[in-house]
Amino acid sequence: MAALQRLGYDKIYCSPVEYFNKDTEFIHTTGNPFKKRDKYQYQNEYRILVKKDTLGPLTVNIGSLSDIAIDITTLMENSIKALNKQS
Numbered sequence: 001m002a003a004l005q006r007l008g009y010d011k012i013y014c015s016p017v018e019y020f021n022k023d024t025e026f027i028h029t030t031g032n033p034f035k036k037r038d039k040y041q042y043q044n045e046y047r048i049l050v051k052k053d054t055l056g057p058l059t060v061n062i063g064s065l066s067d068i069a070i071d072i073t074t075l076m077e078n079s080i081k082a083l084n085k086q087s
Helices: 002-006 038-043 072-086
Strands: 012-016 018-020 035-037 046-050
Touching: 018 038, 035 038
Parallel strands: 018 035
Antiparallel strands: 012 046
């Protein structure tokens, strides 16, 4: 958020995506970027929307994610090692 605010954007909307069952709920998703069918729930999305005056992509340097992310290959290697120990 701070990076967007430093770029002069003041209309910033953030929220986790809410997933719904299309068979039991009718949700009009057009114009609602924070709603999505529950078949996509595994994606566990968090969205950030920025109102801007120009068309096209917005590139924001967010810096390192190393404090909140892990290398998936390390996770996979550890899982394989654990499976091999069980064999």
